[in-house]
Amino acid sequence: MTSGEVSVGHIDGDVYEIHVRGHHLTVDQPVEAGGTDKAPTPTELFAASLAACVAFYVGRYLDRHGDDRTGLRVHADFDMATNRPARVAAIRVSVDPPVGFPAERIPALTAVAGHCTVHNSLVQAPEVTVTVG
Numbered sequence: 241m242t243s244g245e246v247s248v249g250h251i252d253g254d255v256y257e258i259h260v261r262g263h264h265l266t267v268d269q270p271v272e273a274g275g276t277d278k279a280p281t282p283t284e285l286f287a288a289s290l291a292a293c294v295a296f297y298v299g300r301y302l303d304r305h306g307d308d309r310t311g312l313r314v315h316a317d318f319d320m321a322t323n324r325p326a327r328v329a330a331i332r333v334s335v336d337p338p339v340g341f342p343a344e345r346i347p348a349l350t351a352v353a354g355h356c357t358v359h360n361s362l363v364q365a366p367e368v369t370v371t372v373g
């Protein structure tokens with residue numbers, strides 16, 4: 241895919257529906273932030289996007305090398321910045337390879353995990369333009 245399109249529409253309160261290639265996702269805010277907690281926040285999806293991209297790249301690596309993906313897990317946790325502007329200050333991603341994955345291949349798997357498209361987009365930030373109207 242060389243380009244993509246996403247649209248977001250208001251549902252109710254802080255609930256929005258995201259449309260991507262015929263798929264629909266919902267976002268909301270936690271109750272303590274004024275939402276109804278019906279869905280993850282956009283910021284949580286941001287971290288989830290990175291974790292899912294890492295999982296995809298690691299999974300493809302495993303496939304290329306004839307390894308089973310069973311048991312593969314990717315975890316991400318993040319910290320919000322304490323100063324302005326509001327942003328994610330840090331994301332930590334950890335990969336649990338499948339049981340029995342050879343220890344000597346962990347460096348190669350780590351290299352693959354660190355070069356997914358979302359990670360690359362964070363390291364080399366894209367140009368972002370916001371217009372209204």
